[in-house]
Amino acid sequence: MADKIKIAQYWGAGCGGCDVALLDIDASILDLHAIAEVVFWPIGFDGKLHELEQMPDKSITVAFYNGAIRNSENEHVAKVLREKSVIMISFGSCACFGGTPGLANVTNKEEVFQTVYKDTESTDNPEFVTPQTSVKVPEGELTLPEFYDTVKTLDEVVDVDYFMPGCPPTVDLIMVAVGAVLKHVKEGAPLPPKGTVIASDKTLCDECDRERVETDRRIDRIYQAYEIKADPKKCLLDQGIICIGPATRAGCGAMCPVANMPCRGCMGPTKAVMDHGGSMLSALASILNITDSESKLSEEQIIELMMQVKDPIGTFYAFTLPKSLLKRTVKERKRKG
Amino acid sequence: MSSTTPSAQSEEKAEGEDFEPKIIVFCCNWCSYAGADLAGVSRMQMPPHFRVIRVMCSARVDPEFVLRAIQKGADGVLVAGCHPADCHYIGGNYRTRRRIALLRILLQQFGYDPDRLRLEWISAGEGEKFQKTMVEFTKTIEEIGPSPMRGGD
Numbered sequence: 001m002a003d004k005i006k007i008a009q010y011w012g013a014g015c016g017g018c019d020v021a022l023l024d025i026d027a028s029i030l031d032l033h034a035i036a037e038v039v040f041w042p043i044g045f046d047g048k049l050h051e052l053e054q055m056p057d058k059s060i061t062v063a064f065y066n067g068a069i070r071n072s073e074n075e076h077v078a079k080v081l082r083e084k085s086v087i088m089i090s091f092g093s094c095a096c097f098g099g100t101p102g103l104a105n106v107t108n109k110e111e112v113f114q115t116v117y118k119d120t121e122s123t124d125n126p127e128f129v130t131p132q133t134s135v136k137v138p139e140g141e142l143t144l145p146e147f148y149d150t151v152k153t154l155d156e157v158v159d160v161d162y163f164m165p166g167c168p169p170t171v172d173l174i175m176v177a178v179g180a181v182l183k184h185v186k187e188g189a190p191l192p193p194k195g196t197v198i199a200s201d202k203t204l205c206d207e208c209d210r211e212r213v214e215t216d217r218r219i220d221r222i223y224q225a226y227e228i229k230a231d232p233k234k235c236l237l238d239q240g241i242i243c244i245g246p247a248t249r250a251g252c253g254a255m256c257p258v259a260n261m262p263c264r265g266c267m268g269p270t271k272a273v274m275d276h277g278g279s280m281l282s283a284l285a286s287i288l289n290i291t292d293s294e295s296k297l298s299e300e301q302i303i304e305l306m307m308q309v310k311d312p313i314g315t316f317y318a319f320t321l322p323k324s325l326l327k328r329t330v331k332e333r334k335r336k337g
Numbered sequence: 338m339s340s341t342t343p344s345a346q347s348e349e350k351a352e353g354e355d356f357e358p359k360i361i362v363f364c365c366n367w368c369s370y371a372g373a374d375l376a377g378v379s380r381m382q383m384p385p386h387f388r389v390i391r392v393m394c395s396a397r398v399d400p401e402f403v404l405r406a407i408q409k410g411a412d413g414v415l416v417a418g419c420h421p422a423d424c425h426y427i428g429g430n431y432r433t434r435r436r437i438a439l440l441r442i443l444l445q446q447f448g449y450d451p452d453r454l455r456l457e458w459i460s461a462g463e464g465e466k467f468q469k470t471m472v473e474f475t476k477t478i479e480e481i482g483p484s485p486m487r488g489g490d
Contacts, residue, residue, distance in 0.1 A: 106446075278400035302438045326447050329447050
């Protein structure tokens with residue numbers, strides 16, 4: 001059908017769950033099929049990059065890009081897709097904020113290679129052979145994409161029209177996005193303004209039904225989820241379990257708290273926040289063991305109290321490290337004096 | 338080199354011995370800002386490398402402000418508030434000291450020297466303490482060196 005719109009889906013550094021998520025829309029996939037033709041989706045169909053490169057510019061209506069930018073191939077395909085597409089959607093937490101692969105920003109290429117190609121018990125690599133971007137062999141030259149030091153988000157390398165956070169984006173949110181495109185194509189309805197995040201503008205607590213302490217909140221200590229049998233009705237944070245909900249965008253239906261698991265923050269921060277982790281750090285530290293004899297607490301006791309948070313980056317930036325203000329870890333030079 | 342850009346120049350400077358730290362100081366309106374003012378009107382000598390930002394309460398200093406200061410190239414951040422039990426808003430400084438303690442742990446995990454962030458209680462009458470703190474903190478930052486964020490690693 002010549003008048004069908006064209007869609008593309010690609011994965012960068014991700015797990016593939018986002019690719020599958022598009023299929024989770026069930027029978028609605030038929031509505032999508034009625035108006036759309038998939039022209040490029042390597043995980044779903046056979047699609048080759050050179051075919052994509054030969055397509056005319058802006059010939060694809062919507063491109064869904066999931067996964068972070070980890071290597072030069074991720075970046076190259078993102079740029080090609082951007083050129084060929086009218087609408088570019090950053091699909092899923094990895095594309096939007098770096099996601100779990102983004103946690104690799106606590107290390108760098110050299111250390112990753114050292115671990116993966118040398119230090120792991122199951123590796124037998126005495127010559128420490130690591131992937132090279134180009135190798136000459138008798139048959140010719142072999143190439144591999146360049147592995148970056150720092151994981152980037154999609155909007156760091158190309159212009160992005162819409163953001164769909166989530167790990168993966170929920171069926172409801174996908175339906176909102178697909179519905180908007182359907183309406184635009186069928187009835188000429190205007191698309192949402194550029195830069196729209198297809199989710200709620202409120203925080204997760206707003207859609208979580210658990211009972212919470214409204215005033216004078218305080219928690220005595222932090223529990224890991226396995227250390228305590230959580231009351232299924234009460235706010236997890238009030239019970240001392242770190243739930244990133246207060247700092248996280250709503251839209252997912254609070255499905256983790258509903259299942260008695262704390263939110264880990266895959267929807268990223270709300271619009272007003274620049275740093276997801278900083279926001280959660282603030283929320284948690286402010287309620288941790290404030291007592292009536294507060295002025296008698298020493299600074300050392302406060303530090304001890306805060307040491308209960310074992311892995312601040314992994315806790316507060318589980319999905320958003322590359323999108324945080326500091327983006328990655330650094331190394332200080334040796335201190336003088 | 339006559340054609341170096343201002344940023345390149347400052348980086349060159351940062352590499353050399355004559356490193357001039359950039360320090361951001363958040364002072365609460367009720368105690369520490371008055372303390373800083375007292376130090377000023379008393380003409381106490383202080384290193385000129387800090388910029389004071391007045392906030393209503395030290396608890397107004399969202400951790401994001403500190404992270405943003407560092408992201409923008411600050412070499413050190415000082416947060417100053419009322420002494421425990423003296424907060425104008427009763428419990429603001431109790432929140433602050435928790436956040437700063439946790440932020441220091443976070444900064445360390447990010448690879449920064451945690452001493453780049455300091456919390457100090459300075460009352461309206463403690464001009465001298467403000468001056469002493471600034472002298473000490475500037476010295477600490479000079480020892481640590483330029484922030485890795487501005488090419489100091």
